[in-house]
Each structure stands twice: as C-alpha cells, then as structure tokens.
Amino acid sequence: MGVLITGAxxxxxxxxxxxxxxxxxxVKYLTTRKEKIVTQKNYKGFxxxxxxxxxxxxxxxxxxxxxxxxxxxxxxxWTSSVxxxxxxxxxxxxxxxxxxxxxxxxxxxxxxxxxxxxxxxPDSLTRYYNEKETEIDDSFLGEVVKAxxxxxxxxxxxxxxxxxxxxxxxxxxxxxxxxxxxxxxxLGMGAVFGNGEQWQSxxxxxxxxxxxxxxxxxxxxxxFNAVAPNPVTQSELIKSIAKTLDKPMxxxxxxxxxxxxxxxxxxxxxxxxxxxxxKKLEDQGFVFKYHNLQPALSExxx
Numbered sequence: 001m002g003v004l005i006t007g008a009x010x011x012x013x014x015x016x017x018x019x020x021x022x023x024x025x026x027v028k029y030l031t032t033r034k035e036k037i038v039t040q041k042n043y044k045g046f047x048x049x050x051x052x053x054x055x056x057x058x059x060x061x062x063x064x065x066x067x068x069x070x071x072x073x074x075x076x077x078w079t080s081s082v083x084x085x086x087x088x089x090x091x092x093x094x095x096x097x098x099x100x101x102x103x104x105x106x107x108x109x110x111x112x113x114x115x116x117x118x119x120x121x122p123d124s125l126t127r128y129y130n131e132k133e134t135e136i137d138d139s140f141l142g143e144v145v146k147a148x149x150x151x152x153x154x155x156x157x158x159x160x161x162x163x164x165x166x167x168x169x170x171x172x173x174x175x176x177x178x179x180x181x182x183x184x185x186x187l188g189m190g191a192v193f194g195n196g197e198q199w200q201s202x203x204x205x206x207x208x209x210x211x212x213x214x215x216x217x218x219x220x221x222x223x224f225n226a227v228a229p230n231p232v233t234q235s236e237l238i239k240s241i242a243k244t245l246d247k248p249m250x251x252x253x254x255x256x257x258x259x260x261x262x263x264x265x266x267x268x269x270x271x272x273x274x275x276x277x278x279k280k281l282e283d284q285g286f287v288f289k290y291h292n293l294q295p296a297l298s299e300x301x302x
Contacts, residue, residue: 001025001026001064001065001216002025002026002027002028002062002063002064002065002108003020003025003026003027003028003063003064003065003066003067003216004028004029004030004059004060004063004065004066004067004109005017005020005027005028005029005030005066005067005069006029006030006066006067006068006069006070006093006097007068007069007070007071007115008027008029008030008031008069009029009031009036010069011170011172011174011175011176011205012069012115012167012170012205012208012209012212013029013067013069015205015206015208015209016067016069016209016212016213017029017043019209019213020213021042021043023213024042025042025216026042026043026062027042027043027044028043028044028045028046028059028063029043029044029045029046030045030046030047030048030055030059030070031045031046031047031048032047032048032049032050034047046058046059048093048096048100050070050088050089050092050093050095050096051088051092053096053099054096055096055097055099055100057100057101057103057104059100060100060101060104060107060108060109061108062108063107063108063109064108064109064110064111065109065110065111065112065113065216066097066101066109066111066112066113067112067113067114067212067216068093068094068097068112068113068114068115068152069114069115070089070090070093071086071089071090071093071115071148072085072086072088072089072090073086074086074141074266074269075176075177075180075269076266077263077264077266078140078264078265078266083140086144087144087147090144090147090148090151091147091148091151094114094148094151094152094154095151095154097112098151098154098155098158101155101158102157102158109158109160110160110161110219111160111161111162111163111216111219111221112152112155112160112161112162112163113163113165113212113215113216113220114148114149114152114162114163114164114165115165115167116145116148116149116152116164116165116166116167116223117141117144117145117148117166117167118166118167118168118201118225118227118274118276119137119139119141119142119144119145119272119274120136120137120141120142120145120146120149120166121133121135121136121137121142121274121276122135122136122137122138122142122274123137123139123272123273123274124273124274124275125197125198125199125273127275128275128276128277129225129274129275129276129277130225130276130277130279130280131166131222131223131224131225131280137272139268139272140265140268141268141269141272145166149164149223152164161219161220161221162221162222163215163220163221163222163223163224164222164223164224165211165212165215165224165226166223166224166225166226166227166276167203167208167226167227168200168201168202168203168225168226168227168228168231168274168276169200169201169202169203170202170203170204170205170208171202171203171204171205171296171297171300172204172205172300173300173301174205176205178241178300181237181238181241182241182245182301185238185241185242185245185247186245186247188247188248188250189250189251190238190241190242190247190249190251191238191249191251191252191253191254192234192235192238192239192249192253192254193234193253193254193256193259193270193271194234194253194254194255194256194270194271195235195253196233196234196235196236196238196253197233197234197235197273198233198234198271198272198273199231199232199233199234199273199274199275199276200231200232200233200234200236200237201225201227201228201231201274201275201276202227202228202231202232202237202293202296203226203227203228203290204228204289204290204296204299204300206289206290207226207228207288207289207290208226210286210289211224211226211281211286214281214284214285214286218284218285220284222280224280224281224284225276225277225278225280225281226278226281227276227277227278228278228288228290228291228292228293228296229278229279229282229288229291230291230292230293231275231276232293234270236293237293240293240294240297241297241301243294244294244297244298244301244302245301256271259271
C-alpha cells in the first residue's frame, strides 16, 4: 500500500510515518522546503507550496490513501498574521491537494484521512458531544475547523472515502500541551486555570496514531472523535500531572482575566470546555490502549 502524508514532520506525522514504515507501507510526503526532500526505501519527498497553489502531482503516483495533517501551530500568540496562517495553512493546503488530484486524468487514490479538531464543538460544562452534533462553537478555532472540514468535504466530488479525525488534547512528551503544563509543575508552580471545571477531552499520542492506522487499515469513512473514553476536568488534569511528578500544588487558581491579559484571544485554549465521546470509534472496533488519564500520564512522565 502507498500513502501520501502532509505534515509528515510534525508531532503526529512523525509517529505515523514511523508506524507506516514498520508495517512496510510505502510513504510519500509533501514539504514546502526543497532541502527536506529525500529519497529512501519506502520514503520519498515531494515539493508543494499551498500559498502559491503549487504541488508536484507525481506525489500521487501509486498512492491509495492521503493522510492530511498539515496545519500551522495554534500555540503561538494569536496575532492577525498568526490567525491567518492557522486558517490558511489548513484550508489552502486541502484545496491544493484537491486541485492537484483533480487535475490528473487518472489516479489510484481511494481515501483521504484528514486531521480536524474537537474545537468545533461549542464551549459547554454540561453537554456531552458526539459526531452528530451540528452546532458549531462561535470561537475563532470553531470557525477554523468548520472551514477546514468543509474543504475536506470537496473530495466527495472525486469519489473518495473521507474520514475526518477530530483530535482532542494530545498528551505527548515531545510537544503539545503536556510539556507546557509539566514545566511549571516541576518547579512547584503548577496551577489550575479558572475554576478548573472545564472539560479536557484528552488522548495519548500513541492512541491518536493508532486511530489513523485503524482508519487506514479498515478504509474508514465519516467523522470520528479521537479522544480517550474518559475525559477529565482541567483541575483533575493539572492535579494528576502534579501527583505523577510528585510535586505539590502551592499556587491558587489563575483567574481568567489574568490569562486574557497575558495571552490575548489565545486564552480561549485554556478555558474552553468540550466533553467529547469516543463511542463511535469504539463501536467501529477500535480499542484504546489508554482509557484513563493516570496510566497515560504515568507512561509519559514517570
């Protein structure tokens, strides 16, 4: 089998590439930096530039599945230019993939598996979301995910099976939120944001990778929440990190108004609440390795 991966050098992409190669899946990847193009056994790079609508369509040759992960980081302060990059890096990259594939007289691609985000669900302390939810959060990230998924849906016109993976808070030592929570906690300065009641629908990095490989193996289609079966409140998350690191929690809760001054609009990441269900994936036969937070943190931090 041959796959084409965008975002192959990111936190998630690196892990997916590793697992594909272990399973003897031939990997092609797209990069905006020509110096990063390499050719090795079962691993070959191709150039693209979504901002300029450029793509080397040879990347699609002998490819059956596209795994689309490309997207600018949401963890930089949200200036106007950063917000534009967050949106464009997702929408334009998807559009260029579609145009490139559509331009070919014939191709072998049958499925696209695209990353997405649970940020599309409205901020709520009481609701419990599944993939049938149609209301969209009125935040910047809600609008980003809405536009991103709409662009992915254009692949229906090419008769591809489409899987959209709405990813929750990814726990990894190598990037994402966990190292940022870990640093102050190790210094005895871990603290809960606001009242700590906001829901955190988390998932271990290994399980996210396994979700993509599961959908690849079984040619899954539809929308899926990539979150562990047991979400926790932010208070539980921060206290569990401190407990795993055997560090005290000495600081009081940090008020929302302070983080709004420090982070601007980006403070939404710390205070939004989405309690999200993984039942659809489990009903399809996916088995999580990490159902509960403490074993996941123990594997990552101890």
